[in-house]
Amino acid sequence: MIRVSREKKTAFLAIPALVFFIFFFIVPIFTLLALAFNPKALGSIAIQPVFTLDNFKLFFSFPIYRQSLFNSLWLASAATAVCLLVGYPVAYTIARTPSKRVQAFLVILVFSSMQIDLTVRIFGYLTILGDNGLINGTLIRAGILSRRLPLMYNSFGAIVGLVNLSLPFLILPLIGIIESISPDLLNVARLLGCNRWKGFLKVELPLSLPGIITGVLFAFAISMSSYLIPVLLGGWGSAVLPVYVYQQISNQGLWQRGSAFAVVLLLTNLIVVFALIRYYSRAYTRRLMAA
Amino acid sequence: MSIPSLKLVELTKSYGKLTVVSGVSVAVDKGDFFSMVGPSGSGKTTILRMIAGLTTPDSGSILLDGKEISGLPPERRGLGLVFQNYAVFPHLNVYDNVAFGLKLRKVSKRDTQGQVHDLLTRVGLLGYEKKYPHQLSGGEKQRVALARAVVPNPKVLLLDEPLSALDKKLREEMKFWLRSFQVDLATTTIYVTHDQSEALSLSDQVLVLNAGRVEQVGSPQEIYESPTSMFVADFMGLTNCFPGTAEATDGNQVQVRLTIGLNVTATMRHKPFEIGQPVNVFVKPEVISLTPKAAAPTKTVNSFEGSILQRSYEGALLRYKALVGEEQIDIYAINTSENRFDEGSEVRICLAPEGVVVISADESERTVE
Numbered sequence: 001m002i003r004v005s006r007e008k009k010t011a012f013l014a015i016p017a018l019v020f021f022i023f024f025f026i027v028p029i030f031t032l033l034a035l036a037f038n039p040k041a042l043g044s045i046a047i048q049p050v051f052t053l054d055n056f057k058l059f060f061s062f063p064i065y066r067q068s069l070f071n072s073l074w075l076a077s078a079a080t081a082v083c084l085l086v087g088y089p090v091a092y093t094i095a096r097t098p099s100k101r102v103q104a105f106l107v108i109l110v111f112s113s114m115q116i117d118l119t120v121r122i123f124g125y126l127t128i129l130g131d132n133g134l135i136n137g138t139l140i141r142a143g144i145l146s147r148r149l150p151l152m153y154n155s156f157g158a159i160v161g162l163v164n165l166s167l168p169f170l171i172l173p174l175i176g177i178i179e180s181i182s183p184d185l186l187n188v189a190r191l192l193g194c195n196r197w198k199g200f201l202k203v204e205l206p207l208s209l210p211g212i213i214t215g216v217l218f219a220f221a222i223s224m225s226s227y228l229i230p231v232l233l234g235g236w237g238s239a240v241l242p243v244y245v246y247q248q249i250s251n252q253g254l255w256q257r258g259s260a261f262a263v264v265l266l267l268t269n270l271i272v273v274f275a276l277i278r279y280y281s282r283a284y285t286r287r288l289m290a291a
Numbered sequence: 292m293s294i295p296s297l298k299l300v301e302l303t304k305s306y307g308k309l310t311v312v313s314g315v316s317v318a319v320d321k322g323d324f325f326s327m328v329g330p331s332g333s334g335k336t337t338i339l340r341m342i343a344g345l346t347t348p349d350s351g352s353i354l355l356d357g358k359e360i361s362g363l364p365p366e367r368r369g370l371g372l373v374f375q376n377y378a379v380f381p382h383l384n385v386y387d388n389v390a391f392g393l394k395l396r397k398v399s400k401r402d403t404q405g406q407v408h409d410l411l412t413r414v415g416l417l418g419y420e421k422k423y424p425h426q427l428s429g430g431e432k433q434r435v436a437l438a439r440a441v442v443p444n445p446k447v448l449l450l451d452e453p454l455s456a457l458d459k460k461l462r463e464e465m466k467f468w469l470r471s472f473q474v475d476l477a478t479t480t481i482y483v484t485h486d487q488s489e490a491l492s493l494s495d496q497v498l499v500l501n502a503g504r505v506e507q508v509g510s511p512q513e514i515y516e517s518p519t520s521m522f523v524a525d526f527m528g529l530t531n532c533f534p535g536t537a538e539a540t541d542g543n544q545v546q547v548r549l550t551i552g553l554n555v556t557a558t559m560r561h562k563p564f565e566i567g568q569p570v571n572v573f574v575k576p577e578v579i580s581l582t583p584k585a586a587a588p589t590k591t592v593n594s595f596e597g598s599i600l601q602r603s604y605e606g607a608l609l610r611y612k613a614l615v616g617e618e619q620i621d622i623y624a625i626n627t628s629e630n631r632f633d634e635g636s637e638v639r640i641c642l643a644p645e646g647v648v649v650i651s652a653d654e655s656e657r658t659v660e
Contacts, residue, residue: 192392
């Protein structure tokens with residue numbers, strides 16, 4: 001009884017967040033969904049009482065749009081894979097650093113790139129990856145290369161940018177999970193006959209799975225919905241879906257089509273996220289119970 | 292003479308300026324239950340970790356069946372290890388936990404099943420194969436950890452305070468069970484604990500450590516009844532320490548004049564004492580008998596008059612604090628009608644000479660410092 005009244009008393013604290021959430025998230029999402037199923041109307045965002053699948057039909061009938069969805073999936077998957085390969089050793093090292101002070105410093109270091117605005121970071125990459133940038137310029141001047149390496153305006157450039165964007169979000173949840181795995185488990189595995197590497201594979205890696213999945217979830221969702229990086233670093237050769245969402249709305253003034261494209265992007269993202277969460281919950285219940 | 296199962300020679304380990312293990316040499320016989328006991332920071336866990344290969348010694352050697360193993364990685368030492376916190380693999384069920392070591396050794400599936408079945412029977416966890424660690428109690432997890440360590444048939448089993456995370460009642464039960472389990476297996480076992488009663492009740496041999504050095508090695512009886520240093524006597528829970536001087540020796544008996552003015556006769560255990568040598572006398576609280584003061588003294592040696600200062604009623608046991616002259620003395624008595632005395636009552640206190648331990652004061656100064 002006391003508990004109920006206490007909950008009632010504190011419930012009002014959630015109201016500001018709720019109001020914000022309703023007006024700036026729920027309402028736009030429903031507007032987006034409604035528009036996606038409306039016939040195209042140039043420059044109008046008024047919801048019409050007409051239901052149509054035309055926008056979706058259009059999306060799937062043009063190879064260029066289908067390709068953009070594929071590009072998005074491929075770039076996000078590749079960037080996530082690179083993040084995992086690069087991020088796991090970093091997270092592992094930080095998690096197993098005995099000094100808490102050094103650990104805190106390393107975590108700050110991981111997040112330091114986020115102190116700089118994304119656009120600024122991208123322009124930073126232009127100076128590094130560009131045709132006359134740091135890498136190409138140095139290597140050519142040193143006589144190591146005779147021709148420029150294509151580091152930008154292709155998948156490579158996009159992936160580099162996406163990894164930079166999403167890496168911290170993959171590393172952070174991993175650190176916590178790896179830290180929670182008792183070093184004694186590895187020690188016991190060693191005594192039972194595992195070498196260092198095998199002990200990692202058989203004990204630490206499976207136990208860090210919840211952290212891997214959380215990190216992958218973040219990295220994938222962030223990469224998949226990124227617009228600026230694929231455009232500025234990836235070029236038009238590998239245009240991603242958000243580019244066409246932008247194009248439909250900004251260039252063509254067709255909010256309905258743009259909304260439908262956005263819904264496709266959203267659903268694809270959700271499918272991947274839910275698949276991972278399903279897998280995650282199975283791995284995580286076991287892990288949670290063990291703690 | 293047979294080669295000892297495990298031999299440590301001049302094992303030393305320092306962390307920076309702090310020496311945690313200093314020149315420890317000891318031999319453990321095959322099949323023995325060998326305990327390393329000491330307060331926290333005495334280096335017992337460090338020694339265990341060095342045997343296991345989880346910590347590298349600065350100097351000294353570790354011989355397993357006569358072969359040097361200190362250069363080998365842990366996985367090639369053929370040892371079993373159980374930690375205080377169980378360290379059962381949370382992502383594997385009971386069967387896979389126990390079978391872990393066998394699978395690594397590429398033992399056939401049939402043999403693995405047979406051996407796991409056998410071990411689970413021994414630890415009383417048959418039918419638990421499919422359960423996950425989170426479904427087990429502390430005691431069950433501990434037995435899984437033990438089965439897992441034992442199933443690959445290790446040359447030596449290392450136990451790091453395996454009972455200390457269990458509650459008191461379970462700990463007592465597990466203590467007896469562990470001893471019979473070990474006797475049954477006949478695997479040489481190194482047991483680390485800070486609990487002297489655990490060490491005494493479980494072991495064939497006990498090593499008492501103090502600040503990284505060996506204080507005394509011996510059977511539980513030797514350690515408890517004939518401690519060679521103040522530290523060991525104190526650590527084994529001997530109270531009632533009185534300083535004095537050796538006055539006279541007669542056969543295997545020594546007479547000590549205590550500084551409080553009383554004469555005490557004790558049985559000598561180690562080297563003879565010189566006349567006039569300063570000594571410390573320990574009187575075990577459980578070998579002191581109490582009789583009413585009015586009753587005629589039955590013995591003439593070690594018989595003193597005193598009074599009961601305080602009584603603590605503990606069920607099976609009565610603990611007294613008695614006053615002899617100016618000195619307080621602890622007495623434990625079985626709770627029988629003859630042993631019940633009220634606070635303030637005048638009593639006769641008798642000490643059996645074999646229950647009085649005399650330790651050279653020079654020696655005790657060295658160890659206590």
